[in-house]
Amino acid sequence: MERRDFLKQSSLASSLFFVPSFVKAFENVAIETLGFKKLVIIQLSGGNDGLNTIVPYTNDIYYKSRPSLALPKQTLLKVTDEIGFNSNMAPLKNLFDKGYLTIINNVGYPNPDRSHFRATDIWHTASDSNEYLSTGWLGRYIEKYGKMPYSGIELDDSLSLIMKGEFINGIATKNPSVLFRNIQTPYFEKVLHHQSDVHLSEHNLGYLYKTMVEAKSSAKYIYETTKTFQSTFDYPNNPFGKQLKTTAEFINSNLDTKVYYASMGGFDTHAVQENKQNKLLQTYSEAIAMFVQDLEKNNTFKDTLILTFSEFGRRVKENAAKGTDHGAANNVFIIGKNLKSPGFYNDAPNLTNLDSNGDIKYTIDFRTIYASILENWLNANHSTILNKSFDTLSFI
DSSP: OOHHHHHHHOTTTTTSSSSOTTOOSOOSOOSSOOOSOEEEEEEETTTOOGGGTEEETTOHHHHHHOTTTSOOGGGSEESSSSEEEOGGGHHHHHHHHTTOEEEEEEEEOSSOOOOHHHHHHHHHHTOOTTOOOSSOHHHHHHHHHOSSGGGEEESSSSOOGGGOOSSOOOEEOSOHHHHHHHHTOHHHHHHHHTOOHHHHHSHHHHHHHHHHHHHHHHHHHHHHHHTTOOOOSOOOSSHHHHHHHHHHHHHHTTOSOOEEEEEEOOOOOSSSHHHHHHHHHHHHHHHHHHHHHHHHHTTOGGGEEEEEEOSOOBOSSOOTTSSOOBOSOEEEEEEOSSOSSOEESSOOOOTTSOOTTSOOOOSEEHHHHHHHHHHHTSOOOHHHHHSSOOOOOSOO
């Protein structure tokens, strides 16, 4: 049996037997080391409404399409004569004013999918809409350029597709102390202690034993490196704020991790959207601003790039439940210290030229953003990670 088939079928590989839930298939097979810079990916899960995030307040179509949801001009945080931030995003607007934020409008891909699960898979794998991949683009990056599982960390208890490679994955943890304690359990130690040359020479068992050894080594390294640094900043007391605080502690402790992934849910606002989205945008903005302050104080912001995306936007027209339904193209936020193109990278959505579903058309393929980050930030060959070549953009 091939190793890949064994891993898919075996209860060992699915972590149901003795491999802990945060351990997936990874091994130390990389031939190159990662670069010095760090990348933090944040997903606003559920499909954030971009039009009520960055608002075209002089566009009559926006107000006609949203008689209940359109945000009044006088409430917005205006940044141009046509565009304003949602008023709950003052901390993010401050980053914009400092030149730390690039907003890329109309980001999407051909033939968009409006299923949460499929659209997320497309963004996580960097696939075409009719292409199904079993590895994530960060997982492939870790596999090609990483040297240990902690080269990529997801701030969660389980690993998403974005962090999975073919033979080596990132690692998932929200708490390095818990990760370390779990790997020290007597049963885990007993299994490792009873490995033999016969086990190690057997194709599949040898792979799993090596996986467990790497997991133990990674857990110890993360715990011992990060326990020496504790953030002094007062992050928002919510799950997203805690994710970013832990990420800052990882980065500021000089952990040798180059890609991080975090997510914030709740953006599927089909009904009574306004209050729900406003609270979510406030939570996001406050946590991001604190995260940037934390990194700046510790002189690590200059080497950290933050990308925020959502798997799709929302329809231009509001629905009967005072919400919005699944859409297509959306805005993407790039946050960093020395951006080449701070502000708005391209034109706002054209509300007079929508697709047949009443959705915003994409003008920038999301994979060109990935390609730009890989080439210009992570110093990686983007075509080997994305499986094809794309144009690159000049925001970094």
